[in-house]
Amino acid sequence: MKNVQDKKRANKSLPFFFRDEFKVFFIIILVSIFLLISTFSFDKVPPILNRGIQPATFPKGLLVIIITLTSFIYFLSFKNPWKKEKKLPKTFFLTILIFIIFIIISKTLDFFLAIAVLSVFVSYNWGERRIFYLLLVSIIFPFVVFVFFEMILGLRFPPGIITNLYYY
Amino acid sequence: MDNLLLMMAPMFSSKLLLVLLFGTLFGLILGVLPGLGPTTGGALILPFTMTLDPLSAVVLLTSIYCAGTYGGAITAVLINTPGTPAAAATCLDGYPLAQKGEAGRALGMATVSSTVGGIFSVIILVFFAPILANLAYEFGQPEYFALAIFGLTMLASIGEGSPIKNLIAGAFGILISTIGKDFMTSIDRFTYGINELSVGIGFIPVVVGLFAISEMLTQSTLLDQVFKRVALKAVKLPSKDDYKKTWKTILRSSGIGSFIGVLPAEGGTVASLIGYSEAKRFSKNPEEFGKGSIEGIAGAEAANNAATGGAMVPTLALGIPGSATTAVILTGLIIHGVRPGPDLFREQPEFLYGIFGAMLIANILFFIFGFFGAKIFARITLVPNKILWPMIFAVSVCGTYSLSQSIIDVWIMLFFGVLGFFMRRYGFSVVPVIIGLILGELVEGTLRQSLVIFDGNWLMFLTRPIALTFFILSLIALAFPLIRSKKNKKL
Numbered sequence: 001m002k003n004v005q006d007k008k009r010a011n012k013s014l015p016f017f018f019r020d021e022f023k024v025f026f027i028i029i030l031v032s033i034f035l036l037i038s039t040f041s042f043d044k045v046p047p048i049l050n051r052g053i054q055p056a057t058f059p060k061g062l063l064v065i066i067i068t069l070t071s072f073i074y075f076l077s078f079k080n081p082w083k084k085e086k087k088l089p090k091t092f093f094l095t096i097l098i099f100i101i102f103i104i105i106s107k108t109l110d111f112f113l114a115i116a117v118l119s120v121f122v123s124y125n126w127g128e129r130r131i132f133y134l135l136l137v138s139i140i141f142p143f144v145v146f147v148f149f150e151m152i153l154g155l156r157f158p159p160g161i162i163t164n165l166y167y168y
Numbered sequence: 169m170d171n172l173l174l175m176m177a178p179m180f181s182s183k184l185l186l187v188l189l190f191g192t193l194f195g196l197i198l199g200v201l202p203g204l205g206p207t208t209g210g211a212l213i214l215p216f217t218m219t220l221d222p223l224s225a226v227v228l229l230t231s232i233y234c235a236g237t238y239g240g241a242i243t244a245v246l247i248n249t250p251g252t253p254a255a256a257a258t259c260l261d262g263y264p265l266a267q268k269g270e271a272g273r274a275l276g277m278a279t280v281s282s283t284v285g286g287i288f289s290v291i292i293l294v295f296f297a298p299i300l301a302n303l304a305y306e307f308g309q310p311e312y313f314a315l316a317i318f319g320l321t322m323l324a325s326i327g328e329g330s331p332i333k334n335l336i337a338g339a340f341g342i343l344i345s346t347i348g349k350d351f352m353t354s355i356d357r358f359t360y361g362i363n364e365l366s367v368g369i370g371f372i373p374v375v376v377g378l379f380a381i382s383e384m385l386t387q388s389t390l391l392d393q394v395f396k397r398v399a400l401k402a403v404k405l406p407s408k409d410d411y412k413k414t415w416k417t418i419l420r421s422s423g424i425g426s427f428i429g430v431l432p433a434e435g436g437t438v439a440s441l442i443g444y445s446e447a448k449r450f451s452k453n454p455e456e457f458g459k460g461s462i463e464g465i466a467g468a469e470a471a472n473n474a475a476t477g478g479a480m481v482p483t484l485a486l487g488i489p490g491s492a493t494t495a496v497i498l499t500g501l502i503i504h505g506v507r508p509g510p511d512l513f514r515e516q517p518e519f520l521y522g523i524f525g526a527m528l529i530a531n532i533l534f535f536i537f538g539f540f541g542a543k544i545f546a547r548i549t550l551v552p553n554k555i556l557w558p559m560i561f562a563v564s565v566c567g568t569y570s571l572s573q574s575i576i577d578v579w580i581m582l583f584f585g586v587l588g589f590f591m592r593r594y595g596f597s598v599v600p601v602i603i604g605l606i607l608g609e610l611v612e613g614t615l616r617q618s619l620v621i622f623d624g625n626w627l628m629f630l631t632r633p634i635a636l637t638f639f640i641l642s643l644i645a646l647a648f649p650l651i652r653s654k655k656n657k658k659l
Binding site: 020024028035038039042043045052053055056058059062063065066069070072073076082085086088089091092094095096099102103106107111115118119120122123125126127128133136137138141142145146149152153155156157158 | 332343559578
């Protein structure tokens with residue numbers, strides 16, 4: 001309990017734009033306003049065909065609710081500040097970076113190569129150094145998963161430099 | 169009598185029994201592993217159910233649900249980390265009792281009370297789901313709209329964390345459901361010219377992202393965490409004395425759990441906390457709670473497993489999921505072409521009673537597996553995260569890809585993984601997003617159709633007694649957290 005109060009105090013001592021509640025408020029409002037603006041570009045149903053409300057009305061209503069409630073929690077945080085969260089470790093950012101690399105490889109080279117690369121990097125980044133386990137997570141297990149999906153579910157995976165070796 | 173025979177059908181089908189055995193074992197493994205659980209596991213296994221017939225698929229998902237909810241207790245008792253959020257209250261007394269060298273007794277009580285709670289809730293399900301389904305015949309579009317709103321407000325008010333944040337998350341979930349072609353007019357919404365988005369965002373990429381991938385990111389921040397494990401010799405059946413002490417608590421918590429489960433909320437988690445606090449309130453020895461009270465374990469475990477049957481009541485009778493896991497089960501039903509609701513009770517009773525029977529058997533199976541195999545299941549937690557999570561990632565990616573065979577779905581899964589991580593970090597529960605997403609089409613569809621019926625007059629909603637009742641209940645649900653916080657301040 002005391003720890004939570006200390007974290008809250010630490011958060012309150014920061015300038016408002018560095019506080020978690022402001023960052024969360026700012027991002028939600030920014031995204032919601034962007035989405036709200038884009039609802040104005042939705043096509044409209046001609047009045048003769050229109051039954052009930054226009055397709056943009058419902059999402060507009062939802063976004064207004066989200067903006068209102070977000071402003072409300074930000075307002076409440078003046079009285080009751082959020083606790084300051086611990087700094088994220090390097091391993092978290094590296095895992096995110098590996099996700100980005102996964103997207104690039106899966107788009108340009110090969111879906112399974114991307115899984116293998118991600119698995120080996122995550123495992124290594126999280127502290128695994130034993131070669132057998134690195135091979136297990138990067139080659140053996142993805143291969144088993146591939147064969148399982150391919151044979152049992154009859155799934156066809158997207159073409160790529162490794163997947164093509166199997167298919168052709 | 170006929171219904172009882174229909175319930176026993178899974179016992180006479182070798183295929184269903186095999187599915188039940190696999191589902192229970194898989195559910196236990198998922199429950200034992202902290203960070204996984206029946207919701208994530210159900211979402212991961214959903215693509216595999218495509219090879220099964222609808223009944224086997226739903227039996228698989230429900231057995232994972234029942235066993236996974238219990239499995240969390242094993243880790244809660246032995247390593248003081250709940251395998252599932254629903255087992256959080258079990259840690260409070262389970263671990264202290266295990267530290268006293270009575271891990272077998274603690275797990276024995278957890279196993280017995282979970283089984284009793286689970287079976288109790290199946291009985292509730294068998295009796296109440298048809299009644300609720302019959303009531304639903306009276307429902308038109310406005311009533312369904314009001315009911316869905318009530319479900320979402322309940323989720324906000326008795327779910328975990330801040331009610332306002334839960335409401336935002338729920339509204340966000342509904343907003344996701346509006347992406348793609350509008351189902352009434354085929355007008356594109358939020359597609360930004362991306363063709364793949366015009367079919368909308370699938371449920372599986374969102375669930376796997378919000379649960380599995382966000383948990384993977386959470387694990388990446390906890391690599392220095394060390395679990396203190398308590399040794400377990402064998403699970404012991406509760407003694408006569410323990411039964412005497414706890415039978416009332418088990419029954420009370422089973423009732424509480426079933427009731428909470430029926431309400432659309434985070435079923436098991438909330439049920440176990442209430443079950444635990446009520447056990448303490450009624451106990452003759454409340455001072456023992458938190459120090460290894462056997463009643464505390466019984467109260468929490470009976471309640472969280474009782475919530476499983478309870479949560480299935482609105483899912484099957486109305487098509488409104490009672491928890492995140494039942495949202496996955498509901499998706500499984502829809503994928504297999506089964507539309508839950510009153511018609512299902514009239515047209516396919518053998519299907520429904522097959523599910524009820526399977527849940528009953530799943531509760532008995534996890535009792536047997538838990539009793540004889542808890543020691544082995546506890547060893548699963550020894551698999552290091554640095555090996556486990558890359559494997560889960562591979563299954564998540566292939567499973568997500570397999571449903572629509574779209575790489576975009578995999579990217580959407582990753583996006584929701586990152587989003588889910590930050591949501592949880594800043595106190596937004598991800599469960600309302602899932603429920604909002606699954607209820608989104610129902611909410612919007614019934615609202616728009618109601619407005620067509622009412623000729624655009626919103627006030628006409630108030631002329632429908634059932635809808636009005638649900639709106640009043642929604643208002644009460646919204647006011648409840650305010651009343652609760654004022655009451656707490658006074659106390």
